[in-house]
Amino acid sequence: xxxxxxxxxxxxxxxxxxxxxxxxxxxxxxxxxxxxxxxxxxxxxxxxxxxxxxxxxxxxxxxxxxxxxxxxxxxxxxxxxxxxxxxxxxxxxxxxxxxxxxxxxxxxxxxxxxxxxxxxxxxxxxxxxxxxxxxxxxxxxxxxxxxxxxxxxxxxxxxxxxxxxxxxxxxxxxxxxxxxxxxxxxxxxxxxxxxxxxxxxxxxxxxxxxxxxxxxxxxxxxxxxxxxxxxxxxxxxxxxxxxxxxxxxxxxxxxxxxxxxxxxxxxxx
Numbered sequence: 001x002x003x004x005x006x007x008x009x010x011x012x013x014x015x016x017x018x019x020x021x022x023x024x025x026x027x028x029x030x031x032x033x034x035x036x037x038x039x040x041x042x043x044x045x046x047x048x049x050x051x052x053x054x055x056x057x058x059x060x061x062x063x064x065x066x067x068x069x070x071x072x073x074x075x076x077x078x079x080x081x082x083x084x085x086x087x088x089x090x091x092x093x094x095x096x097x098x099x100x101x102x103x104x105x106x107x108x109x110x111x112x113x114x115x116x117x118x119x120x121x122x123x124x125x126x127x128x129x130x131x132x133x134x135x136x137x138x139x140x141x142x143x144x145x146x147x148x149x150x151x152x153x154x155x156x157x158x159x160x161x162x163x164x165x166x167x168x169x170x171x172x173x174x175x176x177x178x179x180x181x182x183x184x185x186x187x188x189x190x191x192x193x194x195x196x197x198x199x200x201x202x203x204x205x206x207x208x209x210x211x212x213x214x215x216x217x218x219x220x221x222x223x224x225x226x227x228x229x230x231x232x233x234x235x236x237x238x239x240x241x242x243x244x245x246x247x248x249x250x251x252x253x254x255x256x257x258x259x260x261x262x263x264x265x266x267x268x269x
Contacts, residue, residue, distance in 0.1 A: 012135070012194055015074040016143045019136050020168040022066035026059040028093075029168060030100045031200045033234065043100060051097035060096075067093035071132045075124070084124025085132050088115035092133035099137060104198045104237040111137035142167045142202050144175060148193040148242050150215065150223070152250030157183035159213070159254060161193060165202040172264035173202050179211055181254030189221040191244015197227070197236050204231035206260050214251040221246030227256065 023029045030043040030051060042050050047059075054060050068090030075085025092099075092111040099107035115133020116126040146163015162176040199205055209229035216222055223242040228235065 011074060011077045014077075015070060015135055016196070017166075018070040018073070019067065020143075022063060022070060024168060026063035026066060027054070028059070028063040028096065030054075030096075031198075031233075051100045055097040063096065064090050064093045067136045071136065074135070075128060075132060078128070080128050081122070081124045084119040084122045084129060087118040087122045088124070088129035088132035089136045091115070091118040092136050108134060108137055142197045142199045142205060142238070144193070144195040144197075144205070144240070146175065146193055147191070148223075148244075149190045150213070150252075151188040152183040152185055152215070152248070152252055154186075155182055155184070157181055157213075157250065157252035157254055159211075159252075159256070163193070165205060165260060167199070167201045169201055170264070170266040171202045171262070174261040174263060175202070175205060175258055176261070177256050177258040179254035179256030181211075181252055183250055183252035183254075185248065185250030187215045187217070187221075187246060187248035187250030189215050189223060189242070189244055189246030191221060191223070191242045191246070193223075193240055193242040195225075195227075195238055195240025197238025199231060199236040199238070200233040202260055204233055204236050205258050207231070207258065209236075209256050209258065211254050211256045212252070213254075215242075215246065216249045217247045220244065 027045040027047045030045050032044045034042050034044045044050055068086040071089025072082040072086040076082045092115045095110060095114055099110045111133040112130040116130035119129020120126045144163060144165045146161055148161035150159035158180050160178045165175045166172050209227045211225055211227045213223060213225035220243050226239040228237045
């Protein structure tokens with residue numbers, strides 16, 4: 001029901017903050033571009049370490065243990081197994097030196113697969129483990145929570161959304177977005193939305209983005225979307241999940257424009 005939806009979103013937001021804090025405390029965020037010896041660009045953490053240099057350090061071990069603890073708490077709060085949640089998040093975190101090098105999409109897929117397999121092997125479900133693994137990978141950048149409304153009619157779609165955006169640097173703001181583009185099917189929905197990205201700050205979410213979404217009335221209306229666009233810190237990629245009321249089935253591709261209204265600004269803008 002709606003209370004369960006609110007509960008699950010609250011648990012997800014708490015887990016987001018906890019995973020981000022673990023990354024901050026253990027130098028587990030690889031978001032600083034640095035030229036490597038071969039003339040390419042590598043990502044380093046706040047200590048200046050590449051993923052390979054980070055592997056096997058004390059911070060690496062603490063990062064794995066921290067992710068395991070948060071995964072345990074998240075799974076237990078959601079009615080699942082603490083052991084399976086710890087295994088899913090902890091083992092996914094062990095692959096950080098590899099997943100970071102793969103890029104956002106492939107890194108997310110690897111973390112989800114490891115989490116799902118670990119959960120299955122320890123008595124949990126693959127889907128819950130995959131979600132825990134994905135959380136640990138995703139919640140190291142920006143998080144958005146708000147409301148969204150979208151409609152697909154014939155060959156066109158329109159969507160608007162707004163809410164709160166935070167990042168792991170401590171920036172907090174309101175966001176508002178809207179888009180229009182080609183679509184297929186017929187669907188109208190209004191609901192709550194949770195989205196994450198690899199943007200270094202919430203200000204990387206501003207500007208035009210390509211947004212791909214699909215919505216279906218499966219009891220409650222469920223929607224998934226992914227987005228990508230440029231920023232001052234490089235290409236930003238992200239995705240989200242929405243749950244609400246509505247009907248029909250539809251998919252769309254739109255250009256969205258997002259504005260950020262700062263509420264709390266840190267020096268790391």
